[in-house]
Amino acid sequence: MIKELKENYGYLFEDSLLMEINSVGTFKEMPEGFQLIDIGDYIKSMPLLISGAIKIMREDNKGDELLLYFIERGDTCAMTLSCCMGQKKSEIRAITETPTKLIMIPVEKMSEWMGKYKSWQNFILQSYHDRMTELLEAIDTIAFLKMEDRIFKYLRDKAMVNHNEVILVTHQQIAFDLHTSRVVISRLLKSLEIEGKIQLFRNSIKILDL
Known part of the structure; x- marks a missing residue:
């Protein structure tokens, strides 16, 4: 684990801290779509990402989800930090966007x-x-961008965290993440394809304008 730590955090942390992380941290490898944290959980450890990406979701009182932001290699989640430090229940859901490797740090550290x-x-x-x-950007996106622009931003962000211009996603999944209907998503995706920004395939989308 020390090799991965030095490769990803060696430029940030001194050797003594890296050694402490190595001694108290727990290495985990998660598949795509794995739920790391759920709303209402007490968080006992904080993730340091080694590879992959995690999407952070919020839920309203009806159970509908909204994507807030992604965290990637070298990142951690501020909302996780806040819950850890305050010993509060989680107000977010964290799900792996891609196969992910991370190190969990005990909250007491x-x-x-x-x-x-x-x-x-x-x-x-x-x-x-x-x-x-990123939260302010998410608020601005919801408040000021048209739905077509929101969809395209979502697709570009997803392509960037996956490091691939072709993303595997269904219209229904986009609808869930953006808190809208599949019919609206399908119509606007077709419009984006006509504009030459994307190319639609069955259960995948190629981003032409990155």
């Missing part, structure tokens, strides 16, 4: 390392900043 390692403190504060920026 969070505050200890904040005081012990400046690099860890900087990492946590930067993670909060990055996730807040």
